[in-house]
Amino acid sequence: MGRPNRAIRAAITQHRADAIDLKLAGIDWLTIARKLAATPSINTDGVAYPQGYDIDRYKRGQEPPTDKRLIELACKDVSKALLERTTVLDGNSHELRQLMVERLERLFFTVYRAAIRSGDYQAVDRAVRIIERSSRLLGLDQPVRTELTGLDGGAIQIETTGLTELERLIALAGTTDAAGDAEG
Known part of the structure; x- marks a missing residue:
């Protein structure tokens, strides 16, 4: 054929x-x-x-x-x-993104009016979710900065270790957990 x-x-x-x-x-x-x-x-x-x-x-x-x-x-x-x-x-991802933004705007307008007029908490929740989705779609959300700190807010010391030391630490953690389980 x-x-x-x-x-x-x-x-x-x-x-x-x-x-x-x-x-x-x-x-x-x-x-x-x-x-x-x-x-x-x-x-x-x-x-x-x-x-x-x-x-x-x-x-x-x-x-x-x-x-x-x-x-x-x-x-x-x-x-x-x-x-x-x-x-x-x-x-055509730009055009598709714009189409999705327009759809969200239409939904938002309807939900927003219900939230403002009646104070309907479900409508408020929906409006917030639409805003969150629009923000993600448009890249408006700022990245969240996460910082890990050591004791007293100081820097964390990172050391490399060998397999023997790693196995010792794992065994030590296992005995600590077992002791904690026995106490609890």
Whole structure:
């Protein structure tokens, strides 16, 4: 079987885009699979979806695929489409980041109004979480500086040691733990 012609490739691309859109909308795998199935009797719209799942079986007049097979096909389709999109998105990460920021802003506006008007603590919590996510996405959070100190806030002395000394320290720690367990 050769490479599909331009019309079939376009239909497959559209099919995969539809699958991703449905998954992003929170639709379950079986519903996606039935919506994009080739066989009208199982397609939720009652049509033969162009290049739909198991189009070859439908064209040959065979029984439609099982629900399990439909789900497998939908998952595989979305995975392939996401892999194809990843290649494109790598070059367009700035645009994708901007899109995500815009989505978060829309969510924030709605939640913010509820938090301010009614003082709803859940809405306040959601608003804070959206702000935190936006800050991470935009790189606004400052790195947290962690500093380890020794006794009295002084510098920690680091020494290298051999395997024999390391084993002695581990054994010593083990006996200290055992003594502590016996006391507790």
